[in-house]
Amino acid sequence: MDRPAAQASSVVEGRPRPVRSELTQLLKLSGPVVISRLGIMAMGLSDAIVVGRYSASELGYHALGWAPTSVVVTMAIGLLTGIQVMTARAIGEGRRNETGVVLRRGLGYSLWIGVISAGVLALGGPLFLHAIGLEPSLADGASRVLLVFCLSLPGYALSVSASFWLEGLSRPGPGAWIMWIANAINLALDLLLVPGTWGLPAMGAMGGAWATTGARTFLAVAMLGYIALMPEARALGVFDRPERNRAAEAEQRRIGFGAGASNFFEVAAFASMNIIAGWIGGLAVAAWAIVLNVAAIVFMVPLGLSTGAAVRVGRAYGARDPIGMIRAGMIAFGVTGLFGAAVSLLVWPNARLIAAAYTGNPATLAMAIPALALSCLMYFPDSLQVVTAQALRARGDVWLPTGTHLTSYVVIMMPLAWWLAIPRGMGIVGMVWAVVIASVISALLLLVRFWRLSLKG
Incomplete structure (x- = not known):
């Protein structure tokens, strides 16, 4: 693509794109992303409220078990930012058909992040909780909860990759409404598992952890399913197996x-x-x-x-x-x-x-x-x-x-x-x-x- 053609996205009839148009594009992109990010906070908040109303001691287990995984969640958002940026760049360069390559690369990367971090936390997390001076019963309860939270990390990392790719395509809406469906599922599982209803035994903090794991697994499956069913998925190269590009891989990771x-x-x-x-x-x-x-x-x-x-x-x-x-x-x-x-x-x-x-x-x-x-x-x-x-x-x-x-x-x-x-x-x-x-x-x-x-x- 030559330079004038590449700049067509910011030129209208020979004049620069008006500020109003740029502002509109920014707000259209940012609004659904804000709603989606609030959904991440809402999931943790609903867990804390339901578990806390059930038992203050169980809330302590839940909070301590969740804390180590929160570091991984924050790190994953940063580590996978390259998906968002590289997708937007490919669109700007007029290579829409290569955006699927960015997604496939990111999914593999995110799966490694999720699996390795889950393994490291499952092995080292309980040792850490028992080594920081907590009461033994508190450390034991938090460790059990942490092991369940670890199971949610691969699904969460995959969902971040899918969401970032859609955001890079300037399509943040699906990620936002799927996130809030996941929140509804999380709350329903909280109310079912934490106090124990419909004949199920009360699980307390463990129920809250299983609710989060179930919701995050749904989030990953729903996001990937949505992408697979997109009418333009093949045109975007989602199902293509591309030749390896080490330079692009390194830039995305960088x-x-x-x-x-x-x-x-x-x-x-x-x-x-x-x-x-x-x-x-x-x-x-x-x-x-x-x-x-x-x-x-x-x-x-x-x-x-x-x-x-x-x-x-x-x-x-x-x-x-x-x-x-x-x-x-x-x-x-x-x-x-x-x-x-x-x-x-x-x-x-x-x-x-x-x-x-x-x-x-x-x-x-x-x-x-x-x-x-x-x-x-x-x-x-x-x-x-x-x-x-x-x-x-x-x-x-x-x-x-x-x-x-x-x-x-x-x-x-x-x-x-x-x-x-x-x-x-x-x-x-x-x-x-x-x-x-x-x-x-x-x-x-x-x-x-x-x-x-x-x-x-």
């Missing part, structure tokens, strides 16, 4: 390694924040959990916008359209900034009401309310940094975002949070200040990088 490493650094950094809160006291852990949970819900929107940005920038990158890359990136950054500012203005005056929805404990609320109000300063830069990082990866700049996340969240945020919270005596508020500062640094570094690459063309 993009995933960068995103996976970034996710790991962030997960590790925020896990350390829970430890710092624990050093302050038990109520501080509860207060920090409120702040973090609200931030996680807010984060789902920029996470969806980051997918839209990656697809639009990746498509322009594949079309060798530098103006299109700049336009797609800047519009995504603008929408993200507006969202971050708007949600901050919403949460700040309602911090007391939001915190009170989580707990009625006066001492916990006294810590959580000012910390939650201060966290509003975090939403704007944190939203921008995740979207900018994905836009950079889509244009081939894989490792700079990873280095930025390592610097901002591990090198700066972790020690700063400890220093402000404990030696300086600022408690949870000091921890939030550390997150705000790290997010601002990360966003500034990434935006400067995107702008400097744009100047080079």
